[in-house]
Amino acid sequence: MFTVSTEKAAYHHGKLRDALVRTALALLEESGVEALTLRAAARGAGVSAMAPYRHFADKADLLAAVAEQGYTDLRDRLARADTAADPRQALVEQGVAYVLFALERPALFRIMFGASLGSGLPPKPPPAGSAYSILATRVAGLVPEEQREAAVVAAWSLVHGLACLTVDGRLYHQAGAASPEALARQVTGLFAAGLPA
Structure with a gap:
């Protein structure tokens, strides 16, 4: 049986970055900046721990996108x-x-x-x-x-x-x-x- 990866299906055409920023905003407002990590954003978006690195070099890069x-x-x-x-x-x-x-x-x-x-x-x-x-x-x-x-x-x-x-x-x-x-x-x-x- 063929299954499509949830990650690829859910975040086709650049939607992953937006989803990670939305998740990071929610984490930030719910738990504060200390709880905001790339791993936590990935978990919240339902993707692998490495997926955020396609769009963000590090936490500071994610925070800059959140600030934007x-x-x-x-x-x-x-x-x-x-x-x-x-x-x-x-x-x-x-x-x-x-x-x-x-x-x-x-x-x-x-x-x-x-x-x-x-x-x-x-x-x-x-x-x-x-x-x-x-x-x-x-x-x-x-x-x-x-x-x-x-x-x-x-x-x-x-x-x-x-x-x-x-x-x-x-x-x-x-x-x-x-x-x-x-x-x-x-x-x-x-x-x-x-x-x-």
Whole structure:
């Protein structure tokens, strides 16, 4: 009797890499980065222990792919938040979305921006459509051209710093806010209101 290997049947035409990244994301969010290994990703995807090496040289390579998926997910989250008719309110909603993304997926957020993968920001300007560019486009539309670069860096620093401090549990209780979402809304609201007209 002829049987087709489950591995080959299930992951034909490059689907194995995607399955390993999805499995790695689930492992990361369920058990943390310490539990994430190529072997564990293979086991979770139902393939041999050697199968991941077709796509990833090592754990760091898999983590980089996980971070890349995280950047895509963050970009999508910011794009969904950028719907308010009032541009300042849209900026506030993006800031809240950024902080909530970090709180809902702290292990992924740490991988995306952790020292183990470098700075977390691309070494060159981010491509159009990235999370950074979505935020930058919104901010750029609110300030005069000569202030855009500084305003974009300030906005990114604000939401990223707020997300990091909140994920690490170092901020929102001391700030007296009812919730991290409320604090994100207050802080980004103050920032948006202070931008020049």
